[in-house]
Amino acid sequence: MKRxxxxxxxxxxxxxxxxxxxxxxxENEKIVGVDADVGYVHRGIELACASKFxxxxxxxxxxxxxxxxxxxxxxxxxxxAERLLGLDISKKAKYLRILVIELDRLHSHLLCLAHTAENxxxxxxxxQIMRDREASxxxxxxxxxxxxxxxxxxxxxxxxxxxxxxxxxxxxxxAKLKTDLEELYEVFRTNWSLSLRYKGVGALNAxxxxxxxxxxxLARAAGVAIDVRxxxxxxxxWKEVGYKMMVEQxxxxxxxxxxxxxxxxxxxxxxxxxxxGMPQGDLVTETKANPxxxxxxxxxxxxxxxxxxxxxxxxxxxxxxxxxxxxFSNVAAFIEIFKGQEYASVPPILASLDPxxxxxxx
Amino acid sequence: MGLNKFRAKSPxxxxxxxxxxxxxxxxxxxxxxxxxxxxxxxxxNTGNPKQSDILLITGPVTERCRERxxxxxxxxxxxxxxxxxxxCASTGGVFRDMYGTECGVDNYxxxxxxxxxxxxxxxxxxxxxxAALGILxxxxxxxxxxxxxxxKVTEQDGQTNRRELAGTLEATNAKN
Ligand code: SF4
Numbered sequence: 001m002k003r004x005x006x007x008x009x010x011x012x013x014x015x016x017x018x019x020x021x022x023x024x025x026x027e028n029e030k031i032v033g034v035d036a037d038v039g040y041v042h043r044g045i046e047l048a049c050a051s052k053f054x055x056x057x058x059x060x061x062x063x064x065x066x067x068x069x070x071x072x073x074x075x076x077x078x079x080x081a082e083r084l085l086g087l088d089i090s091k092k093a094k095y096l097r098i099l100v101i102e103l104d105r106l107h108s109h110l111l112c113l114a115h116t117a118e119n120x121x122x123x124x125x126x127x128q129i130m131r132d133r134e135a136s137x138x139x140x141x142x143x144x145x146x147x148x149x150x151x152x153x154x155x156x157x158x159x160x161x162x163x164x165x166x167x168x169x170x171x172x173x174x175a176k177l178k179t180d181l182e183e184l185y186e187v188f189r190t191n192w193s194l195s196l197r198y199k200g201v202g203a204l205n206a207x208x209x210x211x212x213x214x215x216x217x218l219a220r221a222a223g224v225a226i227d228v229r230x231x232x233x234x235x236x237x238w239k240e241v242g243y244k245m246m247v248e249q250x251x252x253x254x255x256x257x258x259x260x261x262x263x264x265x266x267x268x269x270x271x272x273x274x275x276x277g278m279p280q281g282d283l284v285t286e287t288k289a290n291p292x293x294x295x296x297x298x299x300x301x302x303x304x305x306x307x308x309x310x311x312x313x314x315x316x317x318x319x320x321x322x323x324x325x326x327x328f329s330n331v332a333a334f335i336e337i338f339k340g341q342e343y344a345s346v347p348p349i350l351a352s353l354d355p356x357x358x359x360x361x362x
Numbered sequence: 363m364g365l366n367k368f369r370a371k372s373p374x375x376x377x378x379x380x381x382x383x384x385x386x387x388x389x390x391x392x393x394x395x396x397x398x399x400x401x402x403x404x405x406x407n408t409g410n411p412k413q414s415d416i417l418l419i420t421g422p423v424t425e426r427c428r429e430r431x432x433x434x435x436x437x438x439x440x441x442x443x444x445x446x447x448x449x450c451a452s453t454g455g456v457f458r459d460m461y462g463t464e465c466g467v468d469n470y471x472x473x474x475x476x477x478x479x480x481x482x483x484x485x486x487x488x489x490x491x492x493a494a495l496g497i498l499x500x501x502x503x504x505x506x507x508x509x510x511x512x513x514k515v516t517e518q519d520g521q522t523n524r525r526e527l528a529g530t531l532e533a534t535n536a537k538n
Pocket of ligand 1: 064067148149382383384385386387420421447448449450451455456479480481482
């Protein structure tokens with residue numbers, strides 16, 4: 001006998017960090033229809049950036065769009081503003097930006113993996129990952145001065161330099177973190193119980209990914225090789241510091257976890273190269289000009305492509321700021337993924353998608 | 363009796379994100395991690411308002427969130443304590459006066475502890491929560507206090523004047 005049930009989930013739920021509302025229509029255990037409401041966090045940042053704040057302040061305001069990838073937002077905005085002003089920032093500032101972006105990627109991916117483990121019901125693994133993640137938080141604090149909201153990039157460069165002491169500490173702690181992560185990688189790859197919850201669950205194929213316009217680890221796990229880092233060489237020198245594209249084929253929860261792990265191992269290499277090849281130069285390039293015209297900039301945040309469009313009219317206050325966050329592109333894919341799955345698989349799938357609602361709704 | 367005695371020893375936490383940037387939320391999550399470990403105070407993170415004693419709120423309260431927030435608050439049983447985490451939950455922070463936000467939690471529900479910082483550090487959150495424990499114990503005692511009406515209950519326009527009533531109550535409690 002078939003019974004159709006409607007199960008609401010959210011906006012407050014133990015498996016969710018953020019207010020997000022799903023309405024699942026289930027036939028027995030199978031999900032047949034999904035409705036998502038992602039607008040709970042709408043604060044009106046875009047308008048405030050174009051009316052209340054001067055363009056130099058905006059880079060700190062947009063950091064508050066999202067606490068997980070605040071460095072991506074500040075950097076993407078700063079890059080767009082620098083294009084408008086015609087500023088050429090020093091290579092050293094670019095290297096420092098890459099350093100913090102990669103450290104941020106480490107902590108964001110680890111949080112996502114921890115969350116996936118917790119929602120699967122593996123509490124011990126969650127605790128273990130959170131313990132290891134603290135190393136990356138300490139390093140971020142060491143480099144930028146704060147644990148979460150760094151305000152590291154500003155228009156024209158970055159706000160802090162690193163010293164040799166910090167460099168030594170970075171190398172030491174990252175080596176430790178890397179061995180810890182190798183252990184965790186082994187667990188995620190070979191644990192039999194985890195494979196039952198992850199393999200073949202929540203899969204999308206490359207064709208669907210392209211149709212639904214998904215980005216980030218979600219797309220790369222299904223074999224679609226898109227990554228902004230591979231084609232924005234003019235903004236940040238990614239190839240020079242050893243960036244590699246990480247692609248998996250199956251597109252399920254397991255593949256997404258593996259993609260995240262492999263990206264983190266790549267981040268270690270990138271950070272190592274950045275520290276080794278740190279050039280000399282100014283931290284900030286100053287200018288007195290006001291922004292005039294239009295510019296866009298793109299950056300690979302931990303969740304995918306982040307896009308900024310800004311328009312200036314030769315006054316200190318911008319005319320328009322438009323933010324397109326990675327989760328916004330992925331929402332259509334989320335809905336498609338849930339269809340045909342068991343209801344019990346919803347929490348792990350949702351965590352592995354790594355939704356960031358404050359980015360989406362702004 | 364047992365319930366009241368041990369409530370402050372094992373408070374359960376309800377966390378609600380009222381439109382924050384996730385910065386303070388991940389710090390709350392970090393509090394649960396082995397390095398900070400709030401569970402040693404007997405706290406457990408629950409998802410059910412009907413079982414929780416402490417409400418941790420982050421974010422400046424967006425327009426869409428505020429009804430849910432008040433709803434959650436009213437579903438929690440007395441005694442309850444509200445902790446506002448982060449500058450934007452306390453005052454609105456950077457989001458103050460943006461069109462979608464409401465300048466802080468205390469415009470809607472009474473806040474007992476405000477934790478400053480953008481983002482507030484796990485140590486600060488823990489300090490705030492431990493302060494909340496003291497308030498919880500106090501509220502617990504206040505509930506058990508016998509209430510005796512002393513003096514005359516005044517009436518104005520055919521209605522009980524609650525403000526004066528509270529004054530007489532307080533005076534008697536102080537005397538006891
Ligand atoms: S106080 Fe700052 S870090 Fe915390 S939620 Fe608000 S904006 Fe984010």
